[in-house]
Amino acid sequence: MTRRVILAGGGHAHLAVLADWARAPMPGTQRWLVTSSRFTAYSGMLPGWLAGIYQAHDLLIDLKPLAERAGAQLILADVVGLDPARRTLSLSSGEEMGFDLLSLAIGGETDTSALAASGDRLLPVRPVGAFMARWSNLLEAKTLAPVINVAVVGGGAAGVELALGVDVALRNTFRSYRVSLVTPSDGFLSGHAAQVRKLAIMELADRGIAVHFTQAAGEDNGLLLASGNFLPADCIIAATGSRAPRWLAQSGLACNEQGFVAVGADLRSTSHTEIFAAGDVIDRSDRKLERSGVHAVKAGPVLAANLRATLSGISLQQYQPRNRTLYLLALGNRRAIASWGGIVTSGKMAWRLKDWIDRLFVERHRMAEFNLSRDERDEKVGISHFA
Ligand SMILES: Cc1cc2nc3c(=O)[nH]c(=O)nc-3n(C[C@H](O)[C@H](O)[C@H](O)COP(=O)(O)OP(=O)(O)OC[C@H]3O[C@@H](n4cnc5c(N)ncnc54)[C@H](O)[C@@H]3O)c2cc1C
Structure with missing residues (x-):
């Protein structure tokens, strides 16, 4: 009997799965990669792209040849629903796909709920492809403006890197500009060593980037800070962390309170044995694991091995991150x-x-x-x- 295996999302871990399928045959299976876009962006290089160090093609990976090599049919659509009991996925195209084995590497969405009132000025960092297109348009449209104000909301590694990358981008294009970073103080590079935070603060200060340690709410022309001050902004970059797509929690698949897929160390859903997940979309039931590209990448080979093991009925491996x-x-x-x-x-x-x-x-x-x-x-x- 042919078994239907679907990879949903072109996330980092699925790159390793596609490479594994290309290396060795997957007998008795029919395989698909369903993903939003033909290109997946390596977000670690996005700040370097903003700063003009990389060209767009440097950070984009074309999934089409990878899927072809892996013998997987590439379907360009968003997954918008899942019925784990019936083992079906709903796609944005209106299509429904059945599966015997499903793996999710769809990442997270940028949480813009507090900033939505800023409308067109709001630029969420995900999806990365859309961010790149909108940022390029904005720079072109604003080139003649006498001054530009950009605010980055979110003080995680992504927000800090983006603020510093934007600073270089604007310095190369505008005579007058202002970059601000808005983050609650406990969210500033949390999880990083104190010395990293100190060096980052010094760098931001040296570069003239104003850091506001507070919460922000989106307004028509900028951001209303919890301190009561108003920060005018032509563009508000939201690097406010990952939110799980809502359809996951609604599907009946075991998820944590924020809607991230609950998996064990073997990356298998804690509620449905034929569903696996890796990367930003998961919540490990056995330990706390931060959402980072490093873990999404390193989990890939384990995910590949476990999809094979499930098809052959042998025991699964565990993804155990290094201590440091x-x-x-x-x-x-x-x-x-x-x-x-x-x-x-x-x-x-x-x-x-x-x-x-x-x-x-x-x-x-x-x-x-x-x-x-x-x-x-x-x-x-x-x-x-x-x-
Ligand atoms: C600016 C920035 C810099 C960063 N720098 C680093 C760094 O230096 N080091 C580090 O470790 N981490 C870094 N991160 C974090 C890192 O990018 C994420 O942790 C990582 O991308 C998560 O990988 P993922 O595979 O889970 O998801 P993603 O990389 O987000 O991939 C998700 C994939 O799924 C597709 N997709 C999404 N939704 C759907 C859907 N509904 N249906 C079908 N397909 C879908 C997307 O098109 C994409 O191909 C950075 C993040 C940002 C924003």
């Missing part, structure tokens, strides 16, 4: 802050390392288009010299 993770915070000016546990450094070397790691990730998946083995790909992109 290397964090690299781009500063927009070819410098970065690197931290590994309590060890923190900043400067050009840290940027070179981030640039190398990020380019390598994207390049590896480009190489997969040519069906090279991992060793051959590593050889081609020069990783073997660093291994």
Whole structure:
């Protein structure tokens, strides 16, 4: 009997699954990749794109050749509903698809609920492709304006990197501009070492970026801060963290209170054995795991192995993150802050390392288009010299 396997979303973990399918046959299966867009953006390079260091194509991975190599049919549509009991997915095209095995790597949505009143001025960072298109249009439209005010809301790594990237972008285009970062103080680089926060604050101050440690609500012409002050803004970039798509919690699939899919260490849904998930869309039932690209990437091989294991009825692997993770915070000016546990450094070397790691990730998946083995790909992109 042929079993129907669907990958929903072109998230990081599914890149590893597609590579796995391309490497070894998946007998007795029919396979699909259903995703919003043919290109998936590597968001770690987005601040560098804003700063003019990368071209758009540097951070986009074309899913079409990867799906072809993997023997999966690519369907460009949003998943808008799930019925785990009937094992069906509803698509934005109106189509319904049945599955025997489903994997979700659809990431999260930007939570813009507090900012919605800002209307057209609001620029959510996700979907990344839409963000890039709208930012480019905005720069073109505003080039003749005497001054431009951009506010970034959200003090996580993404918000800080975006504010610093925007600063470079505007410096290169406008004679007069102002960049502000708005974040509650407990949300500023939370989870990062104190020394990282200190270095980031110093960098923001040196670059003239005003940091408002407060909550903000969207208004017609800008942001109303909890302090009572009004911050005028032509553009409000929302980097306000991930929200789970609403249809997940409504589906009957086990989810946490915020609607993220509850999975165990094996990335399998805690309520439905034929559903797996990885990346920003999950909530681990066994431990707290922050939402980051690092975990989305590293979970990929485990997810690939577990989809195969489920089809063969053998035992599953667990994704156990390392105790320490290397964090690299781009500063927009070819410098970065690197931290590994309590060890923190900043400067050009840290940027070179981030640039190398990020380019390598994207390049590896480009190489997969040519069906090279991992060793051959590593050889081609020069990783073997660093291994
Ligand atoms: C500016 C910025 C910088 C960042 N920098 C870093 C960094 O340096 N290091 C780090 O570890 N993390 C970083 N992050 C966080 C990181 O980007 C996320 O944790 C990571 O992208 C999550 O990966 P994912 O695979 O879960 O989802 P995504 O990367 O969001 O991928 C989701 C995929 O699913 C598709 N999709 C979405 N919804 C649907 C739907 N309903 N139906 C079908 N397809 C759908 C999308 O098109 C996309 O292909 C950064 C984030 C931002 C915003």
